[in-house]
Amino acid sequence: MSNFIIGTCGHIDHGKTALIKALNGFEGDTTKEEQERGITIDLSFSNIAQGEQNIAFIDVPGHEKLVKNMIAGAFSFDCVLIVVSALEGIKPQTVEHLEILNLLGVKNAVLVVSKKDLVEDSELEKKLLEIEEFISRYDFDLKFSMGVSIYDEVSVEALKERLFTLDASTKVEENFFRYYVDRVFSAKGAGTIVTGTVLGKPIEVNEKVFICDIQKESKIKNLQVHSVDAQTANISNRTAINLSGVDAKDIKRGFVISKKGYLRGFNSIDISFKALKDKFLHHNRQYSIYIGSRKIDAKVLLFNSEDSLEEGFASIKSEEDIFSIYNEKLIIRDGNFTVAGGVVLNPVSDPMKKSQKLHLLEALQKQDIPKAYSILLYAHKKGLGLISSAQRFALSHEEALHSAKELHESFVDEKELIIYPLATKDTIYANIKNIYTKNQYALLSNASIKLRLKWASSGFIELVLNELVDEEFLVKDGNLFKNANVKEDFKTSLEQVMLKRLEEEGISPTAPYNIYDDLDLDRKMGDEILKSLCSKKQVFRLQHNLFVHTNSLSKLVNDMKDIIKKDGYIDIANFKELYPLSRKYLITYLDYLDNFSEIKKDGNKRVFNTLN
Structure with missing residues (x-):
């Protein structure tokens, strides 16, 4: 179905709202205040349809004090219906509306000289020419102009037919859905409903959307396009969205609804x-x-x-x-x-020098996206996310990748969608080489290196690791990389290093992952080494992340039993006098005592079991 939006513009009392009513029977001024004052105060929305064609109307207020409401509707116009009274001609608000629409880039225009029944035909022709000449000073593509009277059904029907001949859709599909809220309310039995114009991509019932301003995800319960339930709402559709899981009072006019992950706020x-x-x-x-x-x-x-x-x-x-x-x-x-x-x-705030920013803006103004990428890449030496291209450059995923690949001296990680200056490879190279030079027993995987260089993608790290293998500095063993100069059995050597480390740390050992990092060990390999040491009973596992050297644990247990002999019991207080450990360790070791049959628990204390 062909969809586009026509918005009105013109001075107050030039007949914009009456003309829309004549075209489709819709009474735009529905509030008590509007009816009493006889003017449109807020935006009103309606439509006409013919076969597969649908034209939505946004009627805007013409009063000078309500220009902010006019702008709220004008941003979504595909075409403007310029309404000028045959009696009064161009007036101040007509001019301001035309200026605003020009600034917003609205091109398509139709001129209607209203109230033609109040002037002679010769005067009407003269007015049409005068107003056309005035409009020509602006950057509009005037599709046609004609005189209309709401009391002359023939002229109204003629206008309607000519509107249906227009091909005025201007919105292009982007790679994600966007939607500005222009109204929000709560309906009994339905909940929160927002209205606005679909931009970017269509949406469907049951899809999840993201309310950017409150950082909240919501599901679409129902869609209505011009008051009719719809499964899909397309670009330029005036659409009411029934949202689940969000309160109407939390949403305001101007909020942006999109898809999660595409838009960041700055x-x-x-x-x-x-x-x-x-x-x-x-x-x-x-x-x-x-x-x-x-x-x-x-x-x-x-x-x-x-x-x-x-x-x-x-x-x-x-x-x-x-x-x-x-x-x-x-x-x-x-x-x-x-x-x-x-x-x-x-639209994305970047930490850049003013001179860099100026060059970036000059490139963006010329729509020179490759140059903009180059400038940004220089500022983002630790990687520029291509996913942001949807917001930064209004590019699709494919377009962003194509532009990125055309850049010289860069590395594009297509899987993680990050682009790096190729010179950044030297930083990764130096980091990895330094690890293996300082610790000849380092045994790391791509994933464990990424934990250290969080900004580096797996693909970029892999590139450097392969270069180090080609240089015969490293040897690949499965998914692990080891120093090529060490020929001895790595696992046995590493077990001894780990065992010595735990022995030195005694009864307050470091958490395993911290030990792995200190020893430059891949986490999976570190887990395997600890498992081997436990099976050999050289290390004892007390908790998920607490491994103690067996000798240290045996000595501690003997000391704890000595405390019971001396005081008749052991609890946190007297245990801490001898071993000023953290509460986490004290409780763990007291719980471990419960494994001995000669010890029994008495409240918060441990005592000897006299039955044994």
């Missing part, structure tokens, strides 16, 4: 901007930022000026996280005045 993003004619954006000043259906109060910091600019690059710094993507449009306002429009270039 309180600083970078943009390019262009101010309206005769207006400027000032450095280090607080503005209202409108992005999607959200309004954010934020500080704007210019890149190339400490005063003001008509156009350029800027950072937006907010106390709230912003969940945005590359090339997303936004509006910047100062009080009740629209100042500029912006394009999100860098």
Whole structure:
């Protein structure tokens, strides 16, 4: 089914809402306040359908004090229905709406000169030409223009038919679903319902979605597209989503719903901007930022000026996280005045020098993604996650991989989706070689090296390990790597090293994984060595992570029995006087005494069993 969204624009009382009602019978002004005042206060949504075609309407308020509501709807327009009264012509809010839509990048436009019944035909033709000429100053693709009266059914039907001839869909499929909430409410028997426009990718009933602003996952219980239950909601569908497991009071207009793992929020993003004619954006000043259906109060910091600019690059710094993507449009306002429009270039906050950031923004503005990758890679020497390309560059998984592979002097781990500067290989090389040089009995796997170099992917580590094998510095034994210069039996040598370590640590031994790390041992091999020592009864396992040298344990047990002989019992207090160990060790050793038939437990004490 063909879907696109037409939004209205125009001055108050020029007949936008009445025109929508004439087209589809929908009464947009439904609240008591709207009906009493005779104006549209908030957004209203409706549609018309013909065969496989569906046109959604977003009717916006025309009052100057309600521009923020207008912007909340305008971001999702595929086409704008410019409504101008035949009696009044272009008025201030018509102009501001056109400016905002231009800044948001809306191209497709239809002009309707309303209330044509109130002027002569000759005057109507004159008005049409005047308004068309005015609109031509903006960057719109005017599809057609015509005069309409809501009291002239023929003109209304003619408009409807011409709307169905439009091919106005502008939204492109991205590699993940996005959705700005513009309304939220709770319905009896259903629970939390949000409304908005589907962006990025379609969604289906029973899918899991992620509410970014509150970091909460939810399941879609039901979908409605224009008040009709649907299994799937497609791009540009005005859609109501029934969410499970989340309270309506926890969600607000402007919240972003997506899929888990695709969008990260940042309180600083970078943009390019262009101010309206005769207006400027000032450095280090607080503005209202409108992005999607959200309004954010934020500080704007210019890149190339400490005063003001008509156009350029800027950072937006907010106390709230912003969940945005590359090339997303936004509006910047100062009080009740629209100042500029912006394009999100860098939605991910990176620790970069200002000079680096400037080169990055220049590349992104030109949509030179390979160059942007190169700049980011230089700043992210320990790896740049390709999964972030969906947000950073609005690229699919395949496109991101293709761009990454075209880079020179880089390593792409396709499995873990990380790209590294090839020079970073030297860091991994030096780390591994240093381990085996310091400890000739080091015996590590790829996985155990990754525990030490958490930023390095398994694929990158494998590349270096294979190079060290080729250099005959290491020898591969199964999934383990050992020093090529050591010819003796590794396992026997390592058992003796481990046994000596445990003997030296006595009755307060280090946890096994820490010992493995100290001895540069793979964890699986370390477990096998401890198991062998236990089977030989050289080491005793008291708990999951507590292994004690048998000699140390025997001596301790004798000392504990001596305490009972002396005091008539042993408990934590008198045990600690002789052995000031941590409570964990004291309790474990007292519990171990229970294995001896000559000892019995008496409350929290251990005493000799007089029956023996």
